[in-house]
Amino acid sequence: xxxxxxxxxxxxxxxxxxxxxxxxxxxxxxxxxxxxxxxxxxxxxxxxxxxxxxxxxxxxxxxxxxxxxxxxxxxxxxxxxxxxxxxxxxxxxxxxxxxxxxxxxxxxxxxxxxxxxxxxxxxxxxxxxxxxxxxxxxxxxxxxxxxxxxxxxxxxxxxxxxxxxxxxxx
Numbered sequence: 001x002x003x004x005x006x007x008x009x010x011x012x013x014x015x016x017x018x019x020x021x022x023x024x025x026x027x028x029x030x031x032x033x034x035x036x037x038x039x040x041x042x043x044x045x046x047x048x049x050x051x052x053x054x055x056x057x058x059x060x061x062x063x064x065x066x067x068x069x070x071x072x073x074x075x076x077x078x079x080x081x082x083x084x085x086x087x088x089x090x091x092x093x094x095x096x097x098x099x100x101x102x103x104x105x106x107x108x109x110x111x112x113x114x115x116x117x118x119x120x121x122x123x124x125x126x127x128x129x130x131x132x133x134x135x136x137x138x139x140x141x142x143x144x145x146x147x148x149x150x151x152x153x154x155x156x157x158x159x160x161x162x163x164x165x166x167x168x169x170x
Contacts, residue, residue: 015062018055019100033112036133040140043108049146052108053153057092059101060157064093092156102162105154109134109166131169138170 042048082090095101106113110133141147155163 012062015055015058015100019059019104033106033110033133036110036137039108040110040137043141043150044144044147046146049150053150056101056104056108056150056153057157059099059104060095061093063095063099063101067096094157094159097159097161101157105158105162108150108154109137134166134169138166142170 043052080088080091082088095105105111110131112131115131138151141151155166158166
Protein backbone atom coordinates (compact mmCIF):
# COMPACT_ATOMS: atom_id res chain seq x y z
CA UNK A 1 0.00 0.00 0.00
CA UNK A 2 2.89 2.38 0.75
CA UNK A 3 4.40 1.62 -2.65
CA UNK A 4 1.26 2.49 -4.60
CA UNK A 5 1.30 5.29 -7.16
CA UNK A 6 -1.55 7.13 -5.43
CA UNK A 7 0.34 7.17 -2.13
CA UNK A 8 3.52 8.42 -3.80
CA UNK A 9 1.60 11.10 -5.66
CA UNK A 10 -0.03 12.32 -2.45
CA UNK A 11 3.24 12.30 -0.51
CA UNK A 12 5.06 14.12 -3.32
CA UNK A 13 2.41 16.84 -3.22
CA UNK A 14 2.71 17.09 0.56
CA UNK A 15 6.52 17.25 0.45
CA UNK A 16 6.40 19.92 -2.27
CA UNK A 17 4.03 21.98 -0.15
CA UNK A 18 6.27 21.65 2.91
CA UNK A 19 9.34 22.71 0.92
CA UNK A 20 7.36 25.68 -0.37
CA UNK A 21 6.45 26.69 3.17
CA UNK A 22 10.09 26.53 4.24
CA UNK A 23 11.30 28.37 1.14
CA UNK A 24 8.89 31.25 1.59
CA UNK A 25 8.91 31.37 5.40
CA UNK A 26 10.87 34.64 5.47
CA UNK A 27 9.17 36.17 2.43
CA UNK A 28 12.03 35.11 0.19
CA UNK A 29 11.50 33.70 -3.27
CA UNK A 30 14.32 31.21 -2.66
CA UNK A 31 16.89 32.89 -4.90
CA UNK A 32 18.63 35.17 -2.38
CA UNK A 33 20.41 34.07 0.75
CA UNK A 34 19.02 35.78 3.82
CA UNK A 35 20.70 36.17 7.20
CA UNK A 36 19.71 33.64 9.85
CA UNK A 37 16.18 34.09 11.12
CA UNK A 38 13.17 32.22 12.43
CA UNK A 39 13.84 29.08 10.36
CA UNK A 40 17.30 28.68 11.86
CA UNK A 41 15.95 29.25 15.37
CA UNK A 42 13.31 26.57 14.84
CA UNK A 43 15.98 23.95 14.05
CA UNK A 44 16.62 23.63 17.81
CA UNK A 45 12.93 23.70 18.75
CA UNK A 46 11.69 20.48 20.44
CA UNK A 47 9.01 19.90 17.77
CA UNK A 48 10.28 21.66 14.66
CA UNK A 49 13.85 20.30 14.82
CA UNK A 50 12.94 16.61 14.48
CA UNK A 51 10.38 17.51 11.81
CA UNK A 52 13.09 19.23 9.76
CA UNK A 53 15.35 16.19 10.17
CA UNK A 54 12.63 13.91 8.84
CA UNK A 55 11.81 16.29 6.00
CA UNK A 56 15.43 16.33 4.80
CA UNK A 57 15.67 12.55 5.09
CA UNK A 58 12.38 12.01 3.22
CA UNK A 59 13.48 14.35 0.43
CA UNK A 60 16.81 12.50 0.22
CA UNK A 61 15.08 9.12 0.00
CA UNK A 62 12.72 10.43 -2.66
CA UNK A 63 15.57 11.89 -4.68
CA UNK A 64 17.64 8.71 -4.35
CA UNK A 65 14.79 6.46 -5.47
CA UNK A 66 13.91 8.72 -8.39
CA UNK A 67 17.41 8.38 -9.88
CA UNK A 68 18.13 5.75 -12.52
CA UNK A 69 19.77 2.54 -11.28
CA UNK A 70 23.07 3.40 -12.99
CA UNK A 71 23.53 6.51 -10.80
CA UNK A 72 22.76 4.59 -7.59
CA UNK A 73 25.72 2.24 -7.98
CA UNK A 74 28.76 3.08 -5.95
CA UNK A 75 31.89 4.03 -7.84
CA UNK A 76 34.12 1.03 -7.09
CA UNK A 77 33.60 1.09 -3.32
CA UNK A 78 33.50 -2.17 -1.44
CA UNK A 79 30.04 -3.12 -0.19
CA UNK A 80 30.02 -3.46 3.61
CA UNK A 81 27.46 -5.70 5.26
CA UNK A 82 25.54 -3.65 7.85
CA UNK A 83 25.37 -5.07 11.37
CA UNK A 84 23.74 -2.88 14.01
CA UNK A 85 25.15 -5.00 16.85
CA UNK A 86 28.65 -4.01 15.73
CA UNK A 87 27.69 -0.41 15.07
CA UNK A 88 27.91 -0.78 11.28
CA UNK A 89 24.85 1.03 10.00
CA UNK A 90 23.52 0.72 6.46
CA UNK A 91 24.51 3.57 4.20
CA UNK A 92 21.73 6.11 3.86
CA UNK A 93 20.68 7.46 0.48
CA UNK A 94 22.18 10.80 -0.45
CA UNK A 95 20.48 13.54 -2.37
CA UNK A 96 21.89 14.78 -5.65
CA UNK A 97 22.86 18.29 -6.59
CA UNK A 98 19.95 20.40 -7.73
CA UNK A 99 17.32 18.44 -5.79
CA UNK A 100 14.71 19.79 -3.40
CA UNK A 101 16.62 18.29 -0.49
CA UNK A 102 19.64 20.35 -1.47
CA UNK A 103 17.59 23.54 -1.62
CA UNK A 104 16.16 22.85 1.86
CA UNK A 105 19.66 22.19 3.24
CA UNK A 106 20.95 25.40 1.65
CA UNK A 107 18.02 27.29 3.16
CA UNK A 108 18.58 25.83 6.62
CA UNK A 109 22.29 26.69 6.58
CA UNK A 110 21.90 30.05 4.76
CA UNK A 111 24.25 28.54 2.18
CA UNK A 112 24.94 30.49 -0.98
CA UNK A 113 25.51 27.98 -3.82
CA UNK A 114 26.84 30.72 -6.10
CA UNK A 115 29.97 31.12 -3.97
CA UNK A 116 32.71 28.87 -5.22
CA UNK A 117 34.61 26.49 -3.01
CA UNK A 118 37.40 28.24 -1.09
CA UNK A 119 40.36 26.57 -2.87
CA UNK A 120 43.84 27.81 -3.49
CA UNK A 121 44.46 29.68 -6.72
CA UNK A 122 47.11 28.64 -9.20
CA UNK A 123 49.42 31.20 -7.56
CA UNK A 124 49.05 29.48 -4.19
CA UNK A 125 47.00 32.34 -2.74
CA UNK A 126 43.76 31.56 -0.98
CA UNK A 127 40.54 33.20 -2.10
CA UNK A 128 38.88 35.41 0.51
CA UNK A 129 35.34 34.57 -0.60
CA UNK A 130 33.45 32.31 1.79
CA UNK A 131 29.97 31.57 3.05
CA UNK A 132 28.88 34.57 5.15
CA UNK A 133 26.50 32.78 7.58
CA UNK A 134 27.09 29.04 7.29
CA UNK A 135 30.00 28.85 9.75
CA UNK A 136 28.03 30.59 12.50
CA UNK A 137 24.98 28.41 11.86
CA UNK A 138 27.04 25.19 11.99
CA UNK A 139 28.66 26.41 15.20
CA UNK A 140 25.24 27.20 16.70
CA UNK A 141 23.73 23.87 15.64
CA UNK A 142 26.64 21.87 17.01
CA UNK A 143 26.17 23.39 20.47
CA UNK A 144 22.50 22.39 20.79
CA UNK A 145 21.30 18.79 21.28
CA UNK A 146 18.55 18.98 18.63
CA UNK A 147 20.69 21.11 16.37
CA UNK A 148 23.49 18.57 16.40
CA UNK A 149 21.01 15.84 15.45
CA UNK A 150 19.94 17.95 12.46
CA UNK A 151 23.57 18.61 11.54
CA UNK A 152 24.32 14.88 11.71
CA UNK A 153 21.36 14.14 9.43
CA UNK A 154 22.55 16.78 6.95
CA UNK A 155 26.06 15.33 6.92
CA UNK A 156 24.73 11.79 6.40
CA UNK A 157 22.55 12.61 3.40
CA UNK A 158 24.60 15.25 1.58
CA UNK A 159 26.91 14.52 -1.37
CA UNK A 160 30.62 14.14 -0.66
CA UNK A 161 31.49 17.47 -2.28
CA UNK A 162 29.07 19.40 -0.06
CA UNK A 163 30.24 17.42 2.97
CA UNK A 164 33.81 18.57 2.33
CA UNK A 165 32.77 22.19 1.85
CA UNK A 166 30.63 22.12 4.98
CA UNK A 167 33.49 20.71 7.07
CA UNK A 168 35.84 23.37 5.68
CA UNK A 169 33.45 26.26 6.32
CA UNK A 170 32.04 25.05 9.64
